[in-house]
Amino acid sequence: MPHIDYYFATLSPFTYLSGTRPAEIAAKNGATITYKPLDIMALFARTGGTPPKDRHPNRQEYRLQELRRRALRADMPLKPKPAFWPTNGAPSAYAIITAQNEGTGDVGKLVQNFGAACWAEDRDIAQDDVIRDVLEQSGFSPDIADKGLMTSADTFARNLEDAVAAGAFGAPFFITDTDERFWGQDRLDDLDAYLAGDL
Template identity: 70%
Template sequence: MAHIDYYFATISPYTYLAGTRLEEVAAKHGATITYKPLDIMGLFARTGGTPPKDRHPNRQEWRLQEMTRQAKKLGLALNIKPAHWPTNMAPSAYAIIAAQDAGGGDLGQLVHGLTSACWAGEKDIAQDDVIKDCLSAAGFDPSLADSGLLQGAETYARNLEDAVAAGAFGAPFYITDADQRFWGQDRIDDLDAHLAGKL
């Protein structure tokens, strides 16, 4: 059975644009997923990336155009300048880590719910009530937002180290157990083809 390590950031627009397509591909091929939310700014700093606000204006302008095009192509609502971005990623990441440990809900829906709250819902995903609403909507106990904070912090930090060691440098980033690496929501079709033995 194939396995995918999924590195992502809850404030990443491209993680939002991925929707739940990774989960659909994994289900199609009987693959398992380990969700590894991380500090994307920390990953940029460690792997030669540049935060969006520090990029050349040409790159910033292209990024906004590309996000708009991709959202239209995927039929997803998107505010390219959301009211609560950037925000503290850690609380939402801790909730995902706690939910993965607890089980019983839909992790793909939780990640999409949180990213959607940021990029389409104009909500601050660092806020406890927003996180609890997303946990509930994905079938998890909302009290998970209040538990396991120390373990969440440790796992969150370890996910960054794991990402660097595994060769990731952006989000979303998918790495298979065969060490095939796919960067970006626009490479999910390539991941699908790889798992099918075509790539």
């Protein structure tokens, strides 16, 4: 059975724009998927990337245009300059890690809903009340926010190390068990084609 490691950041607009497609592509192709939230700024620092605020104005302007276009193509609401960005992505990542470990719900939907809270709803996904609400909206117990914090912190740190070791340098980043790598939500069609044996 094929497998996908999905490296992402809850703060990434392009993770948000991936929607639930990673899970749908995995299901369609009989693949399993492991969600690996990480600290995107630390990943940039480790792999030669530059945080958006430090990029040349030309790159910043292009990013805003690309966000608008990608959101229109995906038919998803998106605020290119949300009220609570950047914020601390760790608490939402911990909730995702715990939810995945519990194995009782739709983690893809949870990832999507955290992205929507930040990028479409102007909510601060570092806040406990927002995290609990997103968990509940996604079909999980809000109490997950209080569980396994040490384990989640360890996993969050390990995901960064795993990403660097596996060759990831941005988010979203998809790596198959055959070491085929796909960077960006705009490469999901390629991931799908690869898993189907068409690429």
